[in-house]
Amino acid sequence: MRAFTYQRVRSPEEAAKAAAATPNARFIAGGTNLLDLMKLEIETPAHLIDVNGIGMDRIEASGDGGLRVGALVRNTDLASDPRVRRDYAVLSRALLAGATGQLRNKATTAGNLLQRTRCPYFYDTNQPCNKRAPGSGCSAIGGFNRHHAIVGTSDACIATHPSDMAVAMRVLDANVETVKPDGSRRVIPIADFHRLPGDTPHIEHVLAPGELITAVTLPKPVGGRQFYQKVRDRASYAFALVSVAAIVQRDGSGRVALGGVAHKPWRMPNAEQQLARGGKSVTDQLLANARVTEDSAFKVPLVQRTLDGLLLEARRT
């Protein structure tokens, strides 16, 4: 790990200001992803700003009947909150499907959104990777890519976003609240928060330098049957091959977002309009422009069957 200077701050505003004022600074909250990457020198910040202990750690009712989740709320606490369990079950389920008890106790809401890919070539510093070393090439294209993205990919990168939580946030139409170094605030719809790789896969979200996430808001509950089905190689503690977040209403309408298939949570409103016609119609639209390899082709039928299974369960209960 590279040496770094370390700073505690008293407020989100001070944190954002400090980040902009210090070259190569990073915020640290739970640290479960950043420290791992720092040990491998994939992340080499010169300065860490510890944002723990400055508030942003509560789940509160928001003005419009929804919930405002502080950036520092731990994954365990968000998954366990009675309001989330009752009204946003897809979010509880997604959180509980990720990582382990130990990691969920540390990992934060904002940090989870900012997780970096688990592409093995991103982690292997001996291999070219456009995300880790822009312009060096992509080892996953033409390499071992069973775990990789099949939609929204580019010739520069086929990495997936690893978060389960973000997929549930996407299906719930969450909003990301931030503060900038100049003290101004903005709200970013989750749909616009993560970027597709294009030819700049090292830029993964739309945050400006020094901009700090302060909260994620969940709109008023939409009801319906809520599911998060994660398909993985082990029964526990593994990243998704594919995952399906779904909210199905009594009349058969609903919402669907996918994990494990793209550089960001994958959702298309026009695909959801096909829900009443079954999983195949929805999948045909969601994954219409899929670019699969021999290794990753299985993901298309896996999404369809997973979705069909959820729709069946929704009708049964």
Add this chain to the structure above:
Amino acid sequence: MDDHLNDAAPGRDIDTARRELLIAGALTATAAALPGAAGAQTPGATAPQAGSPNAATPAPVLSKVALRVNGQRYEKEVDTRTTLLDLLREHLRLTGTKKGCDQGQCGACTVIADGRRINSCLSLALMHEGSEILTIEGLGTPDKLHPLQAAFVKHDGYQCGYCTPGQICSAAAMLDEVKRGIPSHVTADLNARPLLSPMEMRERMSGNICRCGAYSNIMDAIAEVAGANPAGSQA
């Protein structure tokens, strides 16, 4: 590099001294094999690292941290890079907590920080200013074993024993999580109290790997303390 040699506690025994000698030997071997990497451990080193794309290696930065471990207060000055795990093992001489993968995958480093189990390898010591840490040494002693420690002995819940402190700290906090009603991936009804079933306990312990494969005995030990019937479906 030799910070932990200088702050040796008085009255340390011959075993501890032998262990330090082994550590020193290992570091010397590393230094011989990897001059660049060893340079990074030398205070004040700023020399360019051979083969590194970045010309200069930043100098280590020291910072103070005060926390309580197993009820005792400690204040140390450490390199900012020091993880909680390394603080416990290398600075406080609490070597019960083990370093397995050092990347949050194996759970051998599990400790209980402010009442919650965490991977001490993925947390900076400095982030635990004012924290109360409970390690395996604080959970029980050879004279007064924690019920989980006694159950692991009774059920032979280990072979090599390396994962055991992490398993036991994790299990103690896990049982508390169930008691507090925290749901898991296998909890059927999110709005009901979770059960202490074998399926629940297996899922909740998935962050602790045992490479010897003593899982069935580990489960028996935990189930006994939990008051659950390992063959049944609920407590």
